[in-house]
Amino acid sequence: GESVGLHLPTLSVQEGDNSIINCAYSNSASDYFIWYKQESGKGPQFIIDIRSNMDKRQGQRVTVLLNKTVKHLSLQIAATQPGDSAVYFCAETPGNQFYFGTGTSLTVIP
């Protein structure tokens, strides 16, 4: 089966610092990747996506980097805020089905 894993299950950062959340994926055929944020008791919320023909994509305060050579995805959050505290999932898809990692729990320390 597919596997999408995260290098760090938990991450604590000081408010105002930058956060980097990493993700490894296993399927070379995956061509679309998404980062989701999930707050306690809520459904996953789309943050940013990237296609395999790109290696970097920027949003508001977030950047996703894709390294297809080593099948690695990262999410960078600039100037992390308390509201960023949540579990972050990466997801990959080679087609119709998405595969999610376990998630990284980000805690922002005021």
Place this chain on the structure above:
Amino acid sequence: NAGVMQNPRHLVRRRGQEARLRCSPMKGHSHVYWYRQLPEEGLKFMVYLQKENIIDESGMPKERFSAEFPKEGPSILRIQQVVRGDSAAYFCASSPLLLAATSTDTQYFGPGTRLTVL
């Protein structure tokens, strides 16, 4: 614009009962996905449906679980004869198109139904 809606938000069932979970996709979305999430775990794909069609049910347990997305009305995930191991959060997501078709349209999740089996 209303997002993906799921009901009930919380559902308690005794072992052996049936659970019905409903999902109304976002307006204009014709594709629905169901996922299961156990505590401290990621989302596990269960089934992908279009209106009146099951496209991919490779993640669905072979017994007791079924899903439908009728022409009219919400998508239903049905769990018969529930067991304690079915306790989980069940999330529905919808998208307007096949996800591979575009990089701007992705799947949007509902708030989930938390099923507790006593």
